Amino acid sequence: MSVTRSADILAEFGLLSGHPWAETAASPLTTYYACLHDLVRRERARRVLEIGTGFGLSGAAILAAMEEIEFFVSVDLGTLGANNVSFARERLHAWCRRRGVPVERVRVVHAGTQPGDEPRWTPDAASFDVVFIDGRHTGDALYNDLSLTWTLLRPGGLAVCDDLHDERFPFEWAGQTTRSFERFAAERAGEIAARRIWEEPRVPPEGASGLRPFGLLRKRGDSDKIVLPMSNEPPGLQTPVEPQLDVTTALELHAKALLPPLKALSDCVAAPQEFAFSDWLMMGAMALEFKPDFVTEIGRGSGGTTAMLLEVMSRLKGEIFSVESQTSGWDQVEPKLRERQPESWFAPLVLMDAPASGLEFDRHLPPGSRRILLVCSYQTEEWLRTCVDRLFPILKGRENLVVVRGVSDLRGEQIARSSAYSTFGTFQAPTKSFGVLHDWLAANRVTVGSPPADIVAAMHRNPRRWNALRRALLGQAYPLVGAGGHWIYFRVPRG
Numbered sequence: 001m002s003v004t005r006s007a008d009i010l011a012e013f014g015l016l017s018g019h020p021w022a023e024t025a026a027s028p029l030t031t032y033y034a035c036l037h038d039l040v041r042r043e044r045a046r047r048v049l050e051i052g053t054g055f056g057l058s059g060a061a062i063l064a065a066m067e068e069i070e071f072f073v074s075v076d077l078g079t080l081g082a083n084n085v086s087f088a089r090e091r092l093h094a095w096c097r098r099r100g101v102p103v104e105r106v107r108v109v110h111a112g113t114q115p116g117d118e119p120r121w122t123p124d125a126a127s128f129d130v131v132f133i134d135g136r137h138t139g140d141a142l143y144n145d146l147s148l149t150w151t152l153l154r155p156g157g158l159a160v161c162d163d164l165h166d167e168r169f170p171f172e173w174a175g176q177t178t179r180s181f182e183r184f185a186a187e188r189a190g191e192i193a194a195r196r197i198w199e200e201p202r203v204p205p206e207g208a209s210g211l212r213p214f215g216l217l218r219k220r221g222d223s224d225k226i227v228l229p230m231s232n233e234p235p236g237l238q239t240p241v242e243p244q245l246d247v248t249t250a251l252e253l254h255a256k257a258l259l260p261p262l263k264a265l266s267d268c269v270a271a272p273q274e275f276a277f278s279d280w281l282m283m284g285a286m287a288l289e290f291k292p293d294f295v296t297e298i299g300r301g302s303g304g305t306t307a308m309l310l311e312v313m314s315r316l317k318g319e320i321f322s323v324e325s326q327t328s329g330w331d332q333v334e335p336k337l338r339e340r341q342p343e344s345w346f347a348p349l350v351l352m353d354a355p356a357s358g359l360e361f362d363r364h365l366p367p368g369s370r371r372i373l374l375v376c377s378y379q380t381e382e383w384l385r386t387c388v389d390r391l392f393p394i395l396k397g398r399e400n401l402v403v404v405r406g407v408s409d410l411r412g413e414q415i416a417r418s419s420a421y422s423t424f425g426t427f428q429a430p431t432k433s434f435g436v437l438h439d440w441l442a443a444n445r446v447t448v449g450s451p452p453a454d455i456v457a458a459m460h461r462n463p464r465r466w467n468a469l470r471r472a473l474l475g476q477a478y479p480l481v482g483a484g485g486h487w488i489y490f491r492v493p494r495g
């Protein structure tokens, strides 16, 4: 967790009152400024550029975190009213004077950064360690600001973009900032060492509408080993070797949306022995967060996971390639689903009946597919070997997420007594078949996650947030939180 509290930083600058955002500044729910502070601190930044000064709150978080203030430049067109630019300048300079920081190193510029702005800002410094972009949000504004400031960022520097809300959020700019970010990232892919949307910064109210996601772009530099923060931990506290999926945030964002439709679908499927609803919901939320353009399901079983994946893919573009090598319950489930779901809902589904040896995965993979979700529900040695030997090499070159079911932690305690099961990592698994996967995970040093364990860890870090989430969002849907689960997820590292 962050060692810094937003309110403590702002108090140091006299910014807990005197401006319209006083409530946000003082709220214990506000992690936003602490997150920004921690980012800048971990960058050990000495030169920082900000677009969008506001009332100086973010500037305060940045200045308090700078290892040495070589210079800080904050640019704002002054559209907030209440003389926001002069107010911010006065508070930030007063802090400088108290701290013995020469005020000329902290420049608050009253100008705009967008084409046509009057007066328009002319950059007069470069080689910034960090640029923080929080100016105009709508249309192409973020794209323009990124283009303008990217050239001022030093190699290896970090661009932080505020308010990366996608279409699901109720903000005027929702979807526009994310489009700008994606467009810029795609156009400059060759200059970008790493990218990430970091969803920990938040302000009141509690819940998804308080999220203020940061889009982070690391400019390629001399050392491209620096990895962006990939989970809710403050960046830099961890040094993930591989990007980790942020399960906790995925759940908070997506579980709410998926809860009603999945509840309805679970009545059609009615196969509780196959999957606990909580696991279903959690896996759906993860899938939605990952945004696959191609899903391979190994083992259709009673069709529960297939239905859940169809619901997920009805919100995305792509295909579900569902393989079954034994008898499937899909034939019974499908007619019930057809009674309530439109024809188009089934369109992504490609059914395949084949034994492991007959799977020609390459042939079915659409050439343009870049994000693959593999859900493996078969725990036979043959299928796991097929995954390791034939599917993982294909996943290697693409963004991927692998979910393997039938692995237990706490629930495994019962079956672990049977000699057929043994421990690998912190999980229990059938010895014979999982040995294949275990060896591969160990040889490739792949980190394995377990959703229930991640939720429990997140709840320990921030019980207030998670207990509220549990009450408000999930209710009875999470009977198993804290009791372990029986699936794991990981990524096949790029080879």
Ligand SMILES: C[S@@+](CC[C@H](N)C(=O)[O-])C[C@H]1O[C@@H](n2cnc3c(N)ncnc32)[C@H](O)[C@@H]1O
Residues within 6 Å of the ligand: 051, 052, 053, 054, 055, 056, 057, 058, 059, 075, 076, 077, 078, 079, 080, 084, 111, 112, 113, 114, 117, 134, 135, 136
């Ligand atoms: C959300 S506020 C910034 C908040 C501040 N970063 C904070 O967190 O405390 C956005 C700011 O962008 C400024 N702004 C809007 N359009 C702008 C433009 N075209 N050029 C520069 N600044 C602009 C507004 O005046 C406003 O102060």
